[in-house]
Each structure stands twice: as C-alpha cells, then as structure tokens.
Amino acid sequence: QKEVEQDPGPLSVPEGAIVSLNCTYSNSAFQYFMWYRQYSRKGPELLMYTYSSGNKEDGRFTAQVDKSSKYISLFIRDSQPSDSATYLCAMSPPGKLTFGTGTRLQVTL
Amino acid sequence: EAGVAQSPRYKIIEKRQSVAFWCNPISGHATLYWYQQILGQGPKLLIQFQNNGVVDDSQLPKDRFSAERLKGVDSTLKIQPAKLEDSAVYLCASSLGSGSPGEQYFGPGTRLTVT
Numbered sequence: 083q084k085e086v087e088q089d090p091g092p093l094s095v096p097e098g099a100i101v102s103l104n105c106t107y108s109n110s111a112f113q114y115f116m117w118y119r120q121y122s123r124k125g126p127e128l129l130m131y132t133y134s135s136g137n138k139e140d141g142r143f144t145a146q147v148d149k150s151s152k153y154i155s156l157f158i159r160d161s162q163p164s165d166s167a168t169y170l171c172a173m174s175p176p177g178k179l180t181f182g183t184g185t186r187l188q189v190t191l
Numbered sequence: 192e193a194g195v196a197q198s199p200r201y202k203i204i205e206k207r208q209s210v211a212f213w214c215n216p217i218s219g220h221a222t223l224y225w226y227q228q229i230l231g232q233g234p235k236l237l238i239q240f241q242n243n244g245v246v247d248d249s250q251l252p253k254d255r256f257s258a259e260r261l262k263g264v265d266s267t268l269k270i271q272p273a274k275l276e277d278s279a280v281y282l283c284a285s286s287l288g289s290g291s292p293g294e295q296y297f298g299p300g301t302r303l304t305v306t
Contacts, residue, residue: 131294181233184231
C-alpha cells in the first residue's frame with residue numbers, strides 16, 4: 083500500500099464548476115499537508131500549506147484536512163481554464179515530503 | 192527574486208552512458224533537494240542537502256547515482272551508467288531551512304530520456 087493515494091484522473095470540468103481533489107494517506111506521523119500545482123513541463127508550485135486538521139482558504143482555493151480519517155481535499159471554486167494543470171498533494175512529518183501521483187485537471191470553455 | 196535554475200532542460204542519452212545535471216538554488220537557501228519524477232507519478236526525493244552536508248539519501252541508487260553540493264550553493268546530480276528506467280524529469284528544489292517542508296521552491300526540471 084502506498085503511503086499517499088491520489089486519483090490520477092484525468093478530471094474534466096466546465097468553466098465555473100467547483101472542483102474537488104482528494105488524497106488519502108496511511109502514515110499517522112504526517113503533520114504538514116500541501117497542495118502543489120504543476121503545469122506541463124514546469125516544476126511544481128506551492129498552492130496551499132496547512133498544519134494538522136482544519137480548513138484553510140485562499141481566494142478560490144480551500145484546503146481541508148481530516149486527520150481522523152487520513153483524508154485531505156482541495157476545492158477550487160469558479161474554476162478557470164488557467165486552472166488546467168496537474169495537482170499534487172504532498173505531506174510530511176517535519177522533513178521529507180511524500181507526494182501523491184497527481185490528478186490531471188482540465189477546465190473547458 | 193530569481194527562482195531555482197536547472198540545466199540542461201532536456202537530455203537524450205543511450206543506456207550505459209553517463210549524464211550530469213546542474214542546479215542553482217535560490218540565493219540564501221540552505222537546503223537543496225533533488226527529486227525524480229517518472230511520468231504519471233509524483234516526485235520522489237533522491238537526496239537532501241543542508242548547506243553542503245547530506246541529510247537524507249536513503250532513496251538514492253548509490254550504485255549509479257551521485258550528487259554533490261560544493262560550497263553549499265550549486266549542486267550536480269550524476270548518473271553513471273544510465274538505465275532505461277532512469278528516464279524521468281529530475282527536479283531540483285530549495286528552501287530556507289528544512290523545518291518548513293512546505294516552503295520548497297522547485298526549478299523547471301531536466302527531462303532525461305534514456306534510449
């Protein structure tokens with residue numbers, strides 16, 4: 083069993099839709115939870131960063147962490163074509179990051 | 192602020208040849224990471240440096256991969272000899288310290304194809 087599981091997609095949604103991206107994990111030691119966005123032929127860029135359980139909002143993006151269920155989510159409101167990318171969840175105890183496989187998202191006009 | 196620089200951007204080699212990648216981190220960042228990202232997978236950490244010392248190289252295939260970070264700034268990653276399964280994007284990242292794992296900034300990567 084992988085430490086971090088993420089549905090690879092692809093996920094295709096119309097512009098303006100609400101997108102939900104999810105990851106599950108098995109390692110109880112994980113305390114930091116992150117979402118990265120990776121455009122084609124680019125390196126990952128940090129979108130959201132949360133510590134422990136709870137919600138965090140930043141513009142159209144909301145990150146949720148439920149440590150009791152070992153489940154994290156990223157919600158994108160009013161999705162735009164520019165949101166088309168691969169979204170990677172990542173998590174760690176202090177130190178090394180463990181990434182999910184990434185979900186490819188396509189937002190269509 | 193300049194980002195993480197990597198070169199070359201693309202490299203095609205035959206199996207059993209050697210190859211080297213270069214990374215220049217963000218100025219002042221003490222921690223440098225090399226990741227391997229195989230197509231359709233998330234990045235996997237190969238090696239982490241704190242200044243010019245190795246913090247974690249547990250997933251580095253040491254029989255063929257080597258890395259160094261001289262003077263605690265630039266770093267090179269070498270593969271010798273390359274295998275077909277080494278085809279991947281090699282990402283370099285840097286951060287101010289190692290205690291805030293989310294604050295890693297990635298370079299654009301080097302796409303390696305081994306034929």
